[in-house]
Amino acid sequence: MKLNKQLVVKQFSSEITIASDVIEKPIPVLWENDVLIKNIYVGINALYDRELYQGRVPYIDxxxxxxxxxxxxGVVIEVGKNVKNVALGQAVSTVKVGTAYQEYQIIKQEDVIKIPEATPEYLTLNPTGVSAYLALKNVAELKDGEIIIVSAAAGGLGHIVVQLAKHKKCHVVAICGTKEKVELLKSLNSCDRIINYKEEKIAEVLSKEYSNKIDVGFDSVGTYMFDAFLQNLAPLGRLVVSGLATELNAPYFEKREATRVYESIYWKGASVRCFMNHLYREQHQEARNYLFDLYQKGELRVKVDQTTFSGIESIIEASEYLLAGKSCGKVVVRL
Known part of the structure:
Protein backbone atom coordinates (compact mmCIF):
# COMPACT_ATOMS: atom_id res chain seq x y z
CA MET A 1 0.00 0.00 0.00
CA LYS A 2 1.40 3.36 -1.06
CA LEU A 3 1.81 5.91 1.74
CA ASN A 4 1.32 9.65 1.44
CA LYS A 5 3.62 11.92 3.43
CA GLN A 6 1.82 15.08 4.61
CA LEU A 7 2.58 18.22 6.59
CA VAL A 8 -0.43 18.79 8.83
CA VAL A 9 -1.67 21.17 11.47
CA LYS A 10 -1.92 19.00 14.57
CA GLN A 11 -2.77 21.78 17.03
CA PHE A 12 -3.15 25.55 17.02
CA SER A 13 -0.08 27.51 18.06
CA SER A 14 1.81 30.70 17.28
CA GLU A 15 4.82 28.60 16.20
CA ILE A 16 4.77 26.42 13.10
CA THR A 17 7.15 23.92 14.67
CA ILE A 18 4.69 23.34 17.50
CA ALA A 19 1.54 23.51 15.38
CA SER A 20 2.66 21.12 12.63
CA ASP A 21 3.74 17.53 12.19
CA VAL A 22 4.80 15.27 9.31
CA ILE A 23 2.66 12.15 9.09
CA GLU A 24 2.14 9.30 6.65
CA LYS A 25 -1.28 7.97 5.63
CA PRO A 26 -2.36 5.35 3.11
CA ILE A 27 -3.65 6.73 -0.19
CA PRO A 28 -7.37 5.87 -0.36
CA VAL A 29 -9.03 4.11 -3.28
CA LEU A 30 -10.20 6.52 -5.98
CA TRP A 31 -13.86 7.25 -6.57
CA GLU A 32 -15.20 7.22 -10.12
CA ASN A 33 -14.45 10.90 -10.87
CA ASP A 34 -11.24 11.20 -8.87
CA VAL A 35 -7.76 12.00 -10.15
CA LEU A 36 -4.61 11.05 -8.23
CA ILE A 37 -1.74 13.53 -8.61
CA LYS A 38 1.90 13.20 -7.65
CA ASN A 39 2.84 16.66 -6.44
CA ILE A 40 6.20 17.86 -7.74
CA TYR A 41 6.35 21.48 -6.54
CA VAL A 42 4.34 23.33 -3.90
CA GLY A 43 4.13 27.07 -3.41
CA ILE A 44 4.74 28.64 -0.02
CA ASN A 45 2.15 31.08 1.35
CA ALA A 46 3.68 31.67 4.75
CA LEU A 47 1.42 34.50 5.93
CA TYR A 48 -1.77 32.61 5.10
CA ASP A 49 -0.32 29.42 6.58
CA ARG A 50 0.49 31.22 9.81
CA GLU A 51 -3.06 32.52 10.13
CA LEU A 52 -4.26 28.96 9.54
CA TYR A 53 -2.10 27.20 12.13
CA GLN A 54 -2.95 29.94 14.64
CA GLY A 55 -6.64 29.24 14.01
CA ARG A 56 -7.36 32.74 12.72
CA VAL A 57 -8.86 32.07 9.28
CA PRO A 58 -12.56 32.79 9.80
CA TYR A 59 -13.98 31.11 6.70
CA ILE A 60 -12.42 27.64 7.13
CA ASP A 61 -13.59 24.91 9.49
CA GLY A 74 2.37 17.76 -10.49
CA VAL A 75 1.46 14.92 -12.82
CA VAL A 76 -1.54 12.61 -13.00
CA ILE A 77 -0.66 9.02 -12.02
CA GLU A 78 -4.10 7.41 -11.69
CA VAL A 79 -7.70 8.23 -12.65
CA GLY A 80 -11.13 6.96 -11.68
CA LYS A 81 -13.12 4.89 -14.17
CA ASN A 82 -15.39 7.78 -15.19
CA VAL A 83 -12.59 10.29 -15.80
CA LYS A 84 -12.59 11.18 -19.51
CA ASN A 85 -10.74 14.45 -19.95
CA VAL A 86 -7.58 13.84 -17.94
CA ALA A 87 -4.83 11.50 -19.13
CA LEU A 88 -2.11 9.71 -17.24
CA GLY A 89 1.08 11.75 -17.26
CA GLN A 90 -0.79 15.04 -17.77
CA ALA A 91 0.91 18.00 -16.06
CA VAL A 92 -1.59 19.75 -13.82
CA SER A 93 -1.95 22.66 -11.45
CA THR A 94 -4.12 22.56 -8.34
CA VAL A 95 -5.32 25.44 -6.19
CA LYS A 96 -7.33 24.42 -3.17
CA VAL A 97 -7.02 25.18 0.52
CA GLY A 98 -5.90 22.17 2.54
CA THR A 99 -4.33 20.13 -0.26
CA ALA A 100 -0.82 21.19 -1.26
CA TYR A 101 1.64 20.17 1.46
CA GLN A 102 1.63 16.46 0.70
CA GLU A 103 3.31 14.14 -1.77
CA TYR A 104 0.05 12.96 -3.37
CA GLN A 105 -3.40 14.46 -3.61
CA ILE A 106 -6.79 13.37 -4.89
CA ILE A 107 -9.10 15.87 -6.61
CA LYS A 108 -12.21 15.71 -8.76
CA GLN A 109 -11.63 15.80 -12.51
CA GLU A 110 -13.52 19.09 -12.81
CA ASP A 111 -10.96 20.73 -10.51
CA VAL A 112 -7.96 19.71 -12.64
CA ILE A 113 -6.16 22.63 -14.30
CA LYS A 114 -4.08 21.42 -17.24
CA ILE A 115 -0.72 23.10 -17.81
CA PRO A 116 2.01 22.60 -20.43
CA GLU A 117 4.55 21.34 -17.88
CA ALA A 118 4.84 20.91 -14.13
CA THR A 119 7.40 23.65 -13.43
CA PRO A 120 7.79 26.28 -10.70
CA GLU A 121 7.00 28.93 -13.30
CA TYR A 122 3.49 27.60 -13.89
CA LEU A 123 3.08 27.24 -10.13
CA THR A 124 3.86 30.97 -9.88
CA LEU A 125 1.49 31.93 -12.66
CA ASN A 126 -1.33 29.97 -11.04
CA PRO A 127 -2.49 31.23 -8.61
CA THR A 128 -0.08 34.07 -7.78
CA GLY A 129 -0.10 35.55 -11.28
CA VAL A 130 -3.85 35.06 -11.44
CA SER A 131 -4.16 37.18 -8.29
CA ALA A 132 -2.03 39.92 -9.83
CA TYR A 133 -4.12 39.99 -13.01
CA LEU A 134 -7.49 39.98 -11.27
CA ALA A 135 -6.52 42.53 -8.64
CA LEU A 136 -5.30 45.00 -11.26
CA LYS A 137 -8.34 44.42 -13.46
CA ASN A 138 -11.19 44.29 -10.98
CA VAL A 139 -10.05 46.13 -7.87
CA ALA A 140 -7.36 48.57 -9.00
CA GLU A 141 -9.16 49.15 -12.31
CA LEU A 142 -5.75 50.12 -13.66
CA LYS A 143 -5.84 52.31 -16.78
CA ASP A 144 -3.21 52.86 -19.44
CA GLY A 145 -0.55 55.38 -18.49
CA GLU A 146 -1.41 55.68 -14.79
CA ILE A 147 1.07 55.90 -11.93
CA ILE A 148 1.12 52.77 -9.79
CA ILE A 149 3.23 52.04 -6.72
CA VAL A 150 3.77 48.46 -5.56
CA SER A 151 5.07 47.31 -2.17
CA ALA A 152 6.96 43.99 -1.81
CA ALA A 153 7.56 44.36 -5.54
CA ALA A 154 10.25 41.67 -5.76
CA GLY A 155 8.02 39.00 -4.22
CA GLY A 156 6.01 36.32 -5.97
CA LEU A 157 2.99 38.59 -6.41
CA GLY A 158 4.75 41.91 -6.76
CA HIS A 159 7.09 40.99 -9.60
CA ILE A 160 4.10 39.94 -11.71
CA VAL A 161 2.14 43.09 -10.80
CA VAL A 162 4.89 45.46 -11.96
CA GLN A 163 5.16 43.68 -15.32
CA LEU A 164 1.43 43.65 -15.97
CA ALA A 165 1.30 47.33 -15.10
CA LYS A 166 4.10 48.10 -17.54
CA HIS A 167 2.15 46.24 -20.24
CA LYS A 168 -0.44 48.98 -19.77
CA LYS A 169 2.31 51.60 -20.27
CA CYS A 170 2.02 52.74 -16.66
CA HIS A 171 4.65 54.59 -14.66
CA VAL A 172 5.66 51.89 -12.18
CA VAL A 173 7.17 52.62 -8.76
CA ALA A 174 8.51 49.50 -7.04
CA ILE A 175 9.43 49.12 -3.37
CA CYS A 176 11.75 46.45 -1.97
CA GLY A 177 14.25 46.00 0.86
CA THR A 178 17.58 44.59 -0.38
CA LYS A 179 20.12 45.23 -3.10
CA GLU A 180 19.44 41.75 -4.51
CA LYS A 181 15.78 42.61 -4.87
CA VAL A 182 16.65 45.90 -6.55
CA GLU A 183 18.67 43.93 -9.13
CA LEU A 184 15.81 41.52 -9.70
CA LEU A 185 13.44 44.40 -10.35
CA LYS A 186 15.90 46.07 -12.72
CA SER A 187 16.12 42.82 -14.70
CA LEU A 188 12.37 42.96 -15.41
CA ASN A 189 12.68 46.25 -17.31
CA SER A 190 9.31 47.27 -15.92
CA CYS A 191 10.07 49.75 -13.13
CA ASP A 192 10.50 53.49 -13.63
CA ARG A 193 11.49 54.11 -10.01
CA ILE A 194 12.82 51.55 -7.54
CA ILE A 195 12.87 52.45 -3.84
CA ASN A 196 14.95 50.41 -1.41
CA TYR A 197 13.22 51.24 1.86
CA LYS A 198 16.37 50.30 3.80
CA GLU A 199 18.17 53.19 2.11
CA GLU A 200 15.37 55.70 1.47
CA LYS A 201 12.40 56.72 3.61
CA ILE A 202 9.19 55.83 1.81
CA ALA A 203 7.11 58.69 3.15
CA GLU A 204 9.76 61.28 2.26
CA VAL A 205 10.28 59.96 -1.27
CA LEU A 206 6.58 59.86 -2.03
CA SER A 207 5.82 63.29 -0.60
CA LYS A 208 8.68 64.77 -2.63
CA GLU A 209 8.26 62.90 -5.93
CA TYR A 210 4.67 61.62 -6.00
CA SER A 211 2.61 63.94 -3.81
CA ASN A 212 -1.07 63.57 -4.86
CA LYS A 213 0.06 61.66 -7.95
CA ILE A 214 -0.50 57.98 -7.12
CA ASP A 215 -3.36 56.61 -9.21
CA VAL A 216 -3.02 53.10 -7.78
CA GLY A 217 -1.30 52.00 -4.61
CA PHE A 218 -0.88 48.22 -4.51
CA ASP A 219 0.02 47.26 -0.96
CA SER A 220 0.57 43.91 0.72
CA VAL A 221 2.59 45.28 3.67
CA GLY A 222 0.28 47.57 5.63
CA THR A 223 0.99 50.00 8.52
CA TYR A 224 3.58 52.61 7.48
CA MET A 225 3.38 51.56 3.80
CA PHE A 226 -0.40 51.87 3.75
CA ASP A 227 -0.17 55.29 5.41
CA ALA A 228 2.38 56.60 2.89
CA PHE A 229 0.36 55.36 -0.09
CA LEU A 230 -2.88 56.78 1.31
CA GLN A 231 -1.35 60.19 1.95
CA ASN A 232 -0.21 60.56 -1.66
CA LEU A 233 -3.20 59.27 -3.62
CA ALA A 234 -4.18 61.29 -6.66
CA PRO A 235 -7.73 62.50 -7.26
CA LEU A 236 -9.79 59.34 -7.96
CA GLY A 237 -6.82 57.28 -6.75
CA ARG A 238 -7.34 53.70 -5.55
CA LEU A 239 -5.43 52.05 -2.71
CA VAL A 240 -5.62 48.27 -3.10
CA VAL A 241 -4.93 46.13 -0.03
CA SER A 242 -3.67 42.72 -1.15
CA GLY A 243 -2.11 41.69 2.16
CA LEU A 244 -1.29 42.80 5.70
CA ALA A 245 2.22 41.46 6.21
CA THR A 246 3.34 43.74 9.04
CA GLU A 247 0.08 43.41 10.97
CA LEU A 248 -0.16 39.65 10.61
CA ASN A 249 3.31 39.36 12.13
CA ALA A 250 2.07 41.03 15.31
CA PRO A 251 0.08 39.45 18.16
CA TYR A 252 -2.79 41.86 17.48
CA PHE A 253 -3.71 44.65 15.08
CA GLU A 254 -2.34 48.08 15.89
CA LYS A 255 -4.83 50.40 17.56
CA ARG A 256 -4.49 54.05 16.61
CA GLU A 257 -6.11 57.28 17.66
CA ALA A 258 -6.53 59.20 14.42
CA THR A 259 -9.11 60.74 12.14
CA ARG A 260 -11.06 58.22 10.10
CA VAL A 261 -9.61 57.26 6.74
CA TYR A 262 -12.21 59.18 4.76
CA GLU A 263 -10.88 62.47 6.12
CA SER A 264 -7.81 62.17 3.88
CA ILE A 265 -9.51 60.85 0.74
CA TYR A 266 -13.01 62.30 0.62
CA TRP A 267 -12.06 65.52 -1.16
CA LYS A 268 -10.06 63.56 -3.73
CA GLY A 269 -12.81 61.09 -4.50
CA ALA A 270 -10.21 58.41 -3.74
CA SER A 271 -10.91 54.97 -2.30
CA VAL A 272 -9.45 52.07 -0.32
CA ARG A 273 -10.24 48.61 -1.68
CA CYS A 274 -9.36 45.04 -0.74
CA PHE A 275 -8.61 42.03 -2.94
CA MET A 276 -9.35 38.37 -2.23
CA ASN A 277 -8.63 35.89 -5.03
CA HIS A 278 -11.43 33.41 -4.31
CA LEU A 279 -14.10 36.09 -4.80
CA TYR A 280 -13.28 36.17 -8.52
CA ARG A 281 -13.27 32.44 -9.16
CA GLU A 282 -15.36 32.72 -12.32
CA GLN A 283 -12.57 34.77 -13.92
CA HIS A 284 -9.68 32.45 -13.05
CA GLN A 285 -9.64 30.74 -16.45
CA GLU A 286 -9.59 34.07 -18.27
CA ALA A 287 -6.62 35.13 -16.14
CA ARG A 288 -4.74 31.86 -16.73
CA ASN A 289 -5.26 32.07 -20.47
CA TYR A 290 -3.91 35.61 -20.57
CA LEU A 291 -0.90 34.89 -18.36
CA PHE A 292 0.06 31.60 -19.99
CA ASP A 293 -0.05 33.27 -23.40
CA LEU A 294 2.17 36.14 -22.27
CA TYR A 295 4.64 33.76 -20.65
CA GLN A 296 4.83 31.42 -23.66
CA LYS A 297 5.45 34.40 -25.96
CA GLY A 298 8.29 35.57 -23.72
CA GLU A 299 6.45 38.76 -22.76
CA LEU A 300 6.20 37.93 -19.06
CA ARG A 301 9.15 36.86 -16.92
CA VAL A 302 8.53 34.59 -13.96
CA LYS A 303 11.01 34.76 -11.10
CA VAL A 304 11.37 31.79 -8.77
CA ASP A 305 13.53 32.18 -5.68
CA GLN A 306 16.80 30.35 -6.22
CA THR A 307 17.11 28.93 -2.70
CA THR A 308 16.62 25.16 -2.83
CA PHE A 309 14.07 23.53 -0.56
CA SER A 310 13.46 19.80 -1.02
CA GLY A 311 11.01 17.43 0.64
CA ILE A 312 7.97 17.82 2.88
CA GLU A 313 10.14 18.51 5.91
CA SER A 314 11.72 21.57 4.27
CA ILE A 315 8.37 23.39 4.01
CA ILE A 316 8.84 24.73 7.54
CA GLU A 317 12.28 26.10 6.65
CA ALA A 318 10.92 27.63 3.45
CA SER A 319 8.11 29.27 5.39
CA GLU A 320 10.50 30.80 7.90
CA TYR A 321 12.73 31.97 5.05
CA LEU A 322 9.81 33.77 3.40
CA LEU A 323 8.62 35.33 6.65
CA ALA A 324 12.15 36.65 7.25
CA GLY A 325 11.86 38.71 4.06
CA LYS A 326 14.70 36.93 2.27
CA SER A 327 12.85 35.86 -0.86
CA CYS A 328 13.41 37.12 -4.39
CA GLY A 329 10.50 35.87 -6.47
CA LYS A 330 8.21 32.96 -5.64
CA VAL A 331 9.32 30.55 -2.93
CA VAL A 332 8.69 26.90 -3.85
CA VAL A 333 9.53 23.49 -2.45
CA ARG A 334 10.34 20.49 -4.62
CA LEU A 335 8.87 17.29 -3.22
Whole structure:
Protein backbone atom coordinates (compact mmCIF):
# COMPACT_ATOMS: atom_id res chain seq x y z
CA MET A 1 0.00 0.00 0.00
CA LYS A 2 1.40 3.36 -1.06
CA LEU A 3 1.81 5.91 1.74
CA ASN A 4 1.32 9.65 1.44
CA LYS A 5 3.62 11.92 3.43
CA GLN A 6 1.82 15.08 4.61
CA LEU A 7 2.58 18.22 6.59
CA VAL A 8 -0.43 18.79 8.83
CA VAL A 9 -1.67 21.17 11.47
CA LYS A 10 -1.92 19.00 14.57
CA GLN A 11 -2.77 21.78 17.03
CA PHE A 12 -3.15 25.55 17.02
CA SER A 13 -0.08 27.51 18.06
CA SER A 14 1.81 30.70 17.28
CA GLU A 15 4.82 28.60 16.20
CA ILE A 16 4.77 26.42 13.10
CA THR A 17 7.15 23.92 14.67
CA ILE A 18 4.69 23.34 17.50
CA ALA A 19 1.54 23.51 15.38
CA SER A 20 2.66 21.12 12.63
CA ASP A 21 3.74 17.53 12.19
CA VAL A 22 4.80 15.27 9.31
CA ILE A 23 2.66 12.15 9.09
CA GLU A 24 2.14 9.30 6.65
CA LYS A 25 -1.28 7.97 5.63
CA PRO A 26 -2.36 5.35 3.11
CA ILE A 27 -3.65 6.73 -0.19
CA PRO A 28 -7.37 5.87 -0.36
CA VAL A 29 -9.03 4.11 -3.28
CA LEU A 30 -10.20 6.52 -5.98
CA TRP A 31 -13.86 7.25 -6.57
CA GLU A 32 -15.20 7.22 -10.12
CA ASN A 33 -14.45 10.90 -10.87
CA ASP A 34 -11.24 11.20 -8.87
CA VAL A 35 -7.76 12.00 -10.15
CA LEU A 36 -4.61 11.05 -8.23
CA ILE A 37 -1.74 13.53 -8.61
CA LYS A 38 1.90 13.20 -7.65
CA ASN A 39 2.84 16.66 -6.44
CA ILE A 40 6.20 17.86 -7.74
CA TYR A 41 6.35 21.48 -6.54
CA VAL A 42 4.34 23.33 -3.90
CA GLY A 43 4.13 27.07 -3.41
CA ILE A 44 4.74 28.64 -0.02
CA ASN A 45 2.15 31.08 1.35
CA ALA A 46 3.68 31.67 4.75
CA LEU A 47 1.42 34.50 5.93
CA TYR A 48 -1.77 32.61 5.10
CA ASP A 49 -0.32 29.42 6.58
CA ARG A 50 0.49 31.22 9.81
CA GLU A 51 -3.06 32.52 10.13
CA LEU A 52 -4.26 28.96 9.54
CA TYR A 53 -2.10 27.20 12.13
CA GLN A 54 -2.95 29.94 14.64
CA GLY A 55 -6.64 29.24 14.01
CA ARG A 56 -7.36 32.74 12.72
CA VAL A 57 -8.86 32.07 9.28
CA PRO A 58 -12.56 32.79 9.80
CA TYR A 59 -13.98 31.11 6.70
CA ILE A 60 -12.42 27.64 7.13
CA ASP A 61 -13.59 24.91 9.49
CA UNK A 62 -10.59 22.83 10.48
CA UNK A 63 -10.70 19.25 11.67
CA UNK A 64 -7.31 18.30 13.08
CA UNK A 65 -5.04 16.94 11.76
CA UNK A 66 -5.43 19.23 8.74
CA UNK A 67 -3.24 19.29 5.64
CA UNK A 68 -2.26 22.83 4.85
CA UNK A 69 -0.92 24.52 1.74
CA UNK A 70 -2.88 25.83 -1.23
CA UNK A 71 -1.07 25.45 -4.56
CA UNK A 72 0.86 22.68 -6.26
CA UNK A 73 1.88 21.40 -9.66
CA GLY A 74 2.37 17.76 -10.49
CA VAL A 75 1.46 14.92 -12.82
CA VAL A 76 -1.54 12.61 -13.00
CA ILE A 77 -0.66 9.02 -12.02
CA GLU A 78 -4.10 7.41 -11.69
CA VAL A 79 -7.70 8.23 -12.65
CA GLY A 80 -11.13 6.96 -11.68
CA LYS A 81 -13.12 4.89 -14.17
CA ASN A 82 -15.39 7.78 -15.19
CA VAL A 83 -12.59 10.29 -15.80
CA LYS A 84 -12.59 11.18 -19.51
CA ASN A 85 -10.74 14.45 -19.95
CA VAL A 86 -7.58 13.84 -17.94
CA ALA A 87 -4.83 11.50 -19.13
CA LEU A 88 -2.11 9.71 -17.24
CA GLY A 89 1.08 11.75 -17.26
CA GLN A 90 -0.79 15.04 -17.77
CA ALA A 91 0.91 18.00 -16.06
CA VAL A 92 -1.59 19.75 -13.82
CA SER A 93 -1.95 22.66 -11.45
CA THR A 94 -4.12 22.56 -8.34
CA VAL A 95 -5.32 25.44 -6.19
CA LYS A 96 -7.33 24.42 -3.17
CA VAL A 97 -7.02 25.18 0.52
CA GLY A 98 -5.90 22.17 2.54
CA THR A 99 -4.33 20.13 -0.26
CA ALA A 100 -0.82 21.19 -1.26
CA TYR A 101 1.64 20.17 1.46
CA GLN A 102 1.63 16.46 0.70
CA GLU A 103 3.31 14.14 -1.77
CA TYR A 104 0.05 12.96 -3.37
CA GLN A 105 -3.40 14.46 -3.61
CA ILE A 106 -6.79 13.37 -4.89
CA ILE A 107 -9.10 15.87 -6.61
CA LYS A 108 -12.21 15.71 -8.76
CA GLN A 109 -11.63 15.80 -12.51
CA GLU A 110 -13.52 19.09 -12.81
CA ASP A 111 -10.96 20.73 -10.51
CA VAL A 112 -7.96 19.71 -12.64
CA ILE A 113 -6.16 22.63 -14.30
CA LYS A 114 -4.08 21.42 -17.24
CA ILE A 115 -0.72 23.10 -17.81
CA PRO A 116 2.01 22.60 -20.43
CA GLU A 117 4.55 21.34 -17.88
CA ALA A 118 4.84 20.91 -14.13
CA THR A 119 7.40 23.65 -13.43
CA PRO A 120 7.79 26.28 -10.70
CA GLU A 121 7.00 28.93 -13.30
CA TYR A 122 3.49 27.60 -13.89
CA LEU A 123 3.08 27.24 -10.13
CA THR A 124 3.86 30.97 -9.88
CA LEU A 125 1.49 31.93 -12.66
CA ASN A 126 -1.33 29.97 -11.04
CA PRO A 127 -2.49 31.23 -8.61
CA THR A 128 -0.08 34.07 -7.78
CA GLY A 129 -0.10 35.55 -11.28
CA VAL A 130 -3.85 35.06 -11.44
CA SER A 131 -4.16 37.18 -8.29
CA ALA A 132 -2.03 39.92 -9.83
CA TYR A 133 -4.12 39.99 -13.01
CA LEU A 134 -7.49 39.98 -11.27
CA ALA A 135 -6.52 42.53 -8.64
CA LEU A 136 -5.30 45.00 -11.26
CA LYS A 137 -8.34 44.42 -13.46
CA ASN A 138 -11.19 44.29 -10.98
CA VAL A 139 -10.05 46.13 -7.87
CA ALA A 140 -7.36 48.57 -9.00
CA GLU A 141 -9.16 49.15 -12.31
CA LEU A 142 -5.75 50.12 -13.66
CA LYS A 143 -5.84 52.31 -16.78
CA ASP A 144 -3.21 52.86 -19.44
CA GLY A 145 -0.55 55.38 -18.49
CA GLU A 146 -1.41 55.68 -14.79
CA ILE A 147 1.07 55.90 -11.93
CA ILE A 148 1.12 52.77 -9.79
CA ILE A 149 3.23 52.04 -6.72
CA VAL A 150 3.77 48.46 -5.56
CA SER A 151 5.07 47.31 -2.17
CA ALA A 152 6.96 43.99 -1.81
CA ALA A 153 7.56 44.36 -5.54
CA ALA A 154 10.25 41.67 -5.76
CA GLY A 155 8.02 39.00 -4.22
CA GLY A 156 6.01 36.32 -5.97
CA LEU A 157 2.99 38.59 -6.41
CA GLY A 158 4.75 41.91 -6.76
CA HIS A 159 7.09 40.99 -9.60
CA ILE A 160 4.10 39.94 -11.71
CA VAL A 161 2.14 43.09 -10.80
CA VAL A 162 4.89 45.46 -11.96
CA GLN A 163 5.16 43.68 -15.32
CA LEU A 164 1.43 43.65 -15.97
CA ALA A 165 1.30 47.33 -15.10
CA LYS A 166 4.10 48.10 -17.54
CA HIS A 167 2.15 46.24 -20.24
CA LYS A 168 -0.44 48.98 -19.77
CA LYS A 169 2.31 51.60 -20.27
CA CYS A 170 2.02 52.74 -16.66
CA HIS A 171 4.65 54.59 -14.66
CA VAL A 172 5.66 51.89 -12.18
CA VAL A 173 7.17 52.62 -8.76
CA ALA A 174 8.51 49.50 -7.04
CA ILE A 175 9.43 49.12 -3.37
CA CYS A 176 11.75 46.45 -1.97
CA GLY A 177 14.25 46.00 0.86
CA THR A 178 17.58 44.59 -0.38
CA LYS A 179 20.12 45.23 -3.10
CA GLU A 180 19.44 41.75 -4.51
CA LYS A 181 15.78 42.61 -4.87
CA VAL A 182 16.65 45.90 -6.55
CA GLU A 183 18.67 43.93 -9.13
CA LEU A 184 15.81 41.52 -9.70
CA LEU A 185 13.44 44.40 -10.35
CA LYS A 186 15.90 46.07 -12.72
CA SER A 187 16.12 42.82 -14.70
CA LEU A 188 12.37 42.96 -15.41
CA ASN A 189 12.68 46.25 -17.31
CA SER A 190 9.31 47.27 -15.92
CA CYS A 191 10.07 49.75 -13.13
CA ASP A 192 10.50 53.49 -13.63
CA ARG A 193 11.49 54.11 -10.01
CA ILE A 194 12.82 51.55 -7.54
CA ILE A 195 12.87 52.45 -3.84
CA ASN A 196 14.95 50.41 -1.41
CA TYR A 197 13.22 51.24 1.86
CA LYS A 198 16.37 50.30 3.80
CA GLU A 199 18.17 53.19 2.11
CA GLU A 200 15.37 55.70 1.47
CA LYS A 201 12.40 56.72 3.61
CA ILE A 202 9.19 55.83 1.81
CA ALA A 203 7.11 58.69 3.15
CA GLU A 204 9.76 61.28 2.26
CA VAL A 205 10.28 59.96 -1.27
CA LEU A 206 6.58 59.86 -2.03
CA SER A 207 5.82 63.29 -0.60
CA LYS A 208 8.68 64.77 -2.63
CA GLU A 209 8.26 62.90 -5.93
CA TYR A 210 4.67 61.62 -6.00
CA SER A 211 2.61 63.94 -3.81
CA ASN A 212 -1.07 63.57 -4.86
CA LYS A 213 0.06 61.66 -7.95
CA ILE A 214 -0.50 57.98 -7.12
CA ASP A 215 -3.36 56.61 -9.21
CA VAL A 216 -3.02 53.10 -7.78
CA GLY A 217 -1.30 52.00 -4.61
CA PHE A 218 -0.88 48.22 -4.51
CA ASP A 219 0.02 47.26 -0.96
CA SER A 220 0.57 43.91 0.72
CA VAL A 221 2.59 45.28 3.67
CA GLY A 222 0.28 47.57 5.63
CA THR A 223 0.99 50.00 8.52
CA TYR A 224 3.58 52.61 7.48
CA MET A 225 3.38 51.56 3.80
CA PHE A 226 -0.40 51.87 3.75
CA ASP A 227 -0.17 55.29 5.41
CA ALA A 228 2.38 56.60 2.89
CA PHE A 229 0.36 55.36 -0.09
CA LEU A 230 -2.88 56.78 1.31
CA GLN A 231 -1.35 60.19 1.95
CA ASN A 232 -0.21 60.56 -1.66
CA LEU A 233 -3.20 59.27 -3.62
CA ALA A 234 -4.18 61.29 -6.66
CA PRO A 235 -7.73 62.50 -7.26
CA LEU A 236 -9.79 59.34 -7.96
CA GLY A 237 -6.82 57.28 -6.75
CA ARG A 238 -7.34 53.70 -5.55
CA LEU A 239 -5.43 52.05 -2.71
CA VAL A 240 -5.62 48.27 -3.10
CA VAL A 241 -4.93 46.13 -0.03
CA SER A 242 -3.67 42.72 -1.15
CA GLY A 243 -2.11 41.69 2.16
CA LEU A 244 -1.29 42.80 5.70
CA ALA A 245 2.22 41.46 6.21
CA THR A 246 3.34 43.74 9.04
CA GLU A 247 0.08 43.41 10.97
CA LEU A 248 -0.16 39.65 10.61
CA ASN A 249 3.31 39.36 12.13
CA ALA A 250 2.07 41.03 15.31
CA PRO A 251 0.08 39.45 18.16
CA TYR A 252 -2.79 41.86 17.48
CA PHE A 253 -3.71 44.65 15.08
CA GLU A 254 -2.34 48.08 15.89
CA LYS A 255 -4.83 50.40 17.56
CA ARG A 256 -4.49 54.05 16.61
CA GLU A 257 -6.11 57.28 17.66
CA ALA A 258 -6.53 59.20 14.42
CA THR A 259 -9.11 60.74 12.14
CA ARG A 260 -11.06 58.22 10.10
CA VAL A 261 -9.61 57.26 6.74
CA TYR A 262 -12.21 59.18 4.76
CA GLU A 263 -10.88 62.47 6.12
CA SER A 264 -7.81 62.17 3.88
CA ILE A 265 -9.51 60.85 0.74
CA TYR A 266 -13.01 62.30 0.62
CA TRP A 267 -12.06 65.52 -1.16
CA LYS A 268 -10.06 63.56 -3.73
CA GLY A 269 -12.81 61.09 -4.50
CA ALA A 270 -10.21 58.41 -3.74
CA SER A 271 -10.91 54.97 -2.30
CA VAL A 272 -9.45 52.07 -0.32
CA ARG A 273 -10.24 48.61 -1.68
CA CYS A 274 -9.36 45.04 -0.74
CA PHE A 275 -8.61 42.03 -2.94
CA MET A 276 -9.35 38.37 -2.23
CA ASN A 277 -8.63 35.89 -5.03
CA HIS A 278 -11.43 33.41 -4.31
CA LEU A 279 -14.10 36.09 -4.80
CA TYR A 280 -13.28 36.17 -8.52
CA ARG A 281 -13.27 32.44 -9.16
CA GLU A 282 -15.36 32.72 -12.32
CA GLN A 283 -12.57 34.77 -13.92
CA HIS A 284 -9.68 32.45 -13.05
CA GLN A 285 -9.64 30.74 -16.45
CA GLU A 286 -9.59 34.07 -18.27
CA ALA A 287 -6.62 35.13 -16.14
CA ARG A 288 -4.74 31.86 -16.73
CA ASN A 289 -5.26 32.07 -20.47
CA TYR A 290 -3.91 35.61 -20.57
CA LEU A 291 -0.90 34.89 -18.36
CA PHE A 292 0.06 31.60 -19.99
CA ASP A 293 -0.05 33.27 -23.40
CA LEU A 294 2.17 36.14 -22.27
CA TYR A 295 4.64 33.76 -20.65
CA GLN A 296 4.83 31.42 -23.66
CA LYS A 297 5.45 34.40 -25.96
CA GLY A 298 8.29 35.57 -23.72
CA GLU A 299 6.45 38.76 -22.76
CA LEU A 300 6.20 37.93 -19.06
CA ARG A 301 9.15 36.86 -16.92
CA VAL A 302 8.53 34.59 -13.96
CA LYS A 303 11.01 34.76 -11.10
CA VAL A 304 11.37 31.79 -8.77
CA ASP A 305 13.53 32.18 -5.68
CA GLN A 306 16.80 30.35 -6.22
CA THR A 307 17.11 28.93 -2.70
CA THR A 308 16.62 25.16 -2.83
CA PHE A 309 14.07 23.53 -0.56
CA SER A 310 13.46 19.80 -1.02
CA GLY A 311 11.01 17.43 0.64
CA ILE A 312 7.97 17.82 2.88
CA GLU A 313 10.14 18.51 5.91
CA SER A 314 11.72 21.57 4.27
CA ILE A 315 8.37 23.39 4.01
CA ILE A 316 8.84 24.73 7.54
CA GLU A 317 12.28 26.10 6.65
CA ALA A 318 10.92 27.63 3.45
CA SER A 319 8.11 29.27 5.39
CA GLU A 320 10.50 30.80 7.90
CA TYR A 321 12.73 31.97 5.05
CA LEU A 322 9.81 33.77 3.40
CA LEU A 323 8.62 35.33 6.65
CA ALA A 324 12.15 36.65 7.25
CA GLY A 325 11.86 38.71 4.06
CA LYS A 326 14.70 36.93 2.27
CA SER A 327 12.85 35.86 -0.86
CA CYS A 328 13.41 37.12 -4.39
CA GLY A 329 10.50 35.87 -6.47
CA LYS A 330 8.21 32.96 -5.64
CA VAL A 331 9.32 30.55 -2.93
CA VAL A 332 8.69 26.90 -3.85
CA VAL A 333 9.53 23.49 -2.45
CA ARG A 334 10.34 20.49 -4.62
CA LEU A 335 8.87 17.29 -3.22
Missing amino acids: IDLPYVFGVEAV
